[in-house]
Amino acid sequence: MKKRSIILLLLLLIIWNPLWSQITSEKIDQLMQSYSDIKKFNGNVLVTKNGNILFSKSYGMADFEWKMPNSAQTKFRIGSNSKFFTSVAVFQLVEKGKINLDKTISDYLPWFDKELGSKITVRQMLAHTSGLKNYTERADFYDVLAHLEITPEQFAKQYLQDKELLFQPGTKYNYCNTDYYLLGLIVGAVAQKPYEQYIKENIFDKVGMKNSGIDTPSEILDQRARGYEYDFNGYKNARPINMYTSTYSAGALYSTSADMELWMQAMDRNALISEASKKLIYTPGMTTHGLGVFIGKMNNGLVVVRPGAINGFSALTSNFIDDKIHIILLDNSSANRRGNHFEDIAGTIYQIVNNKTYELPKIPVSYKMGEVYKLSGILPAIDFYKKIKADSQYNITQSASELNSFGYSLLKSGKNKDALKIFELATKEFPTLANAFDSYAEALAEDGQKQEAIRNYERVLELSPGDNNATKQLKILKGN
Missing domain, CATH: 3.40.710.10 (DD-peptidase/beta-lactamase superfamily)
Structure with missing residues (x-):
């Protein structure tokens, strides 16, 4: 009876190992495909345990112009x-x-x-x-x-x-x-x-x-x-x-x-x-x-x-x-x-x-805001943001940095008025975040709105006393 139990256990291990590897591989693929879908990964993944390959796959393009997909042979700068x-x-x-x-x-x-x-x-x-x-x-x-x-x-x-x-x-x-x-x-x-x-x-x-x-x-x-x-x-x-x-x-x-x-x-x-x-x-x-x-x-x-x-x-x-x-x-x-x-x-x-609980990535707020902006403009993009704040499929926790990045993207593209609206939104959504007011002030100064820029840099100093950049910019704007 004892010998049969040992044989049965060995057979289960033989069956379980490939099954576990397949399930693990499928879960990693689902994870990486989720990141690829929201444009947060475009490349190669390799996972090994004890020197054995658990997962290896390529996502996206090595060359978008020539539509050449990434592969295991693709060379990346590291x-x-x-x-x-x-x-x-x-x-x-x-x-x-x-x-x-x-x-x-x-x-x-x-x-x-x-x-x-x-x-x-x-x-x-x-x-x-x-x-x-x-x-x-x-x-x-x-x-x-x-x-x-x-x-x-x-x-x-x-x-x-x-x-x-x-x-x-x-x-x-x-x-x-x-x-x-x-x-x-x-x-x-x-x-x-x-x-x-x-x-x-x-x-x-x-x-x-x-x-x-x-x-x-x-x-x-x-x-x-x-x-x-x-x-x-x-x-x-x-x-x-x-x-x-x-x-x-x-x-x-x-x-x-x-x-x-x-x-x-x-x-x-x-x-x-x-x-x-x-x-x-x-x-x-x-x-x-x-x-x-x-x-x-x-x-x-x-x-x-x-x-x-x-x-x-x-x-x-x-x-x-x-x-x-x-x-x-x-x-x-x-x-x-x-x-x-x-x-x-x-x-x-x-x-x-390690067979632990995990979560798939949520859609970045700015990812969808950008899509709405390209189709309909800045006001519908802002309305979209306000509507989806409570939607669990979106990543609201990082929206402060995403709004900031969105604003700077618009600013660098010469779309100053639209950028100002995004930065203003960020100050209203995060009224205690010094960086939100700093970015808004920078955009206002670039747009020639000197007094509004001064007011927002002063707000930065209220939230973050001694902030070097705000102090420097206020001296410039005030002509000191």
Whole structure:
């Protein structure tokens, strides 16, 4: 009798495993199709558990002009996921005794400004505690720096040596692309070969990542996805950018979902660096940021997360270490109005895999408002918003940020009067939200309504005393 029970149990397990996998796959597909339907995902998804593929599927278009769908072979820009690779490259050289985490920029880049470079260590740059200014926040980044065709070293010499630090190195955290750009140059200087060559030989080739590399303007790249933005006017081509020069080791890599899975597996089994080095990378510092990745907890288990975003692209890798679950999201349509919802997607997929309760995404309010606006104009769009506020199928909880994004979309399109109506609506719907009045004031000032702009900036200061932008704009508007 005992033997029969064991055999029956084994048979049930054999039947249940494929059935569970099929049900799980169907649920993930339903989730991702829901996000695709509301234009909040256009790309590839790969989910694995214990190294086995649970789900792999592509959604939307790699190229809308040529109507080429995304596929498993599509290559996506992975943005700041590149920083994880740069961090591992640094630690490989640390283990070889060629880099010391507590030595400075000046120890490795002799051309770098000595006064500045002698204050900042490799460890501080890995942790984003260098105090350096983030060059991608410069006002001229997207119009000038993003299009330069010079070497990374020339770029660094011209744009990454601002002597005015934000704070004393090591005392605060500030996410900074400058840190990881310089780290890539240090890797190249120490290894005596270009960063991209080092990464290929010591990471990509070692783990079999044959469809990954650094994005350069001149390369003809097979199966490359085009980058798109999505806003209230639909899809449009993303702003052009020279990835190699302007983002380099901070964000210029591309890959496929399958290659990113190989990368995550290699990290799990310590194929590239030691357990001790990995532990340092996975240990949070002043915030949830470790050394190139973000660290979290899920059901008391360790989660290593690396988001990335660059013109027209979004990416997220989530490694649920204790559960042995990998979730990879690669997208070529970064939507201006999305917000950071990839973490929500990954969290929901995790719930599905663990047979927990979950919810499908609700329709963004602004998504439908945009449709009504295009068909009927601004007043019907506002009426629509007011009518559906109580409708459970719409996502009202984020309507403050969505109304704000909708207003700015109209403002950038030259539809100032319509934008003003949306911003005014936001102030009425959220009368205690300083940002709503700040956006309304900005639009009023741009429309020449000086006194109304002053009144709304003063309201910002009532809600948020000492607000720097409101204070600055009031001085300008009042002629002080």
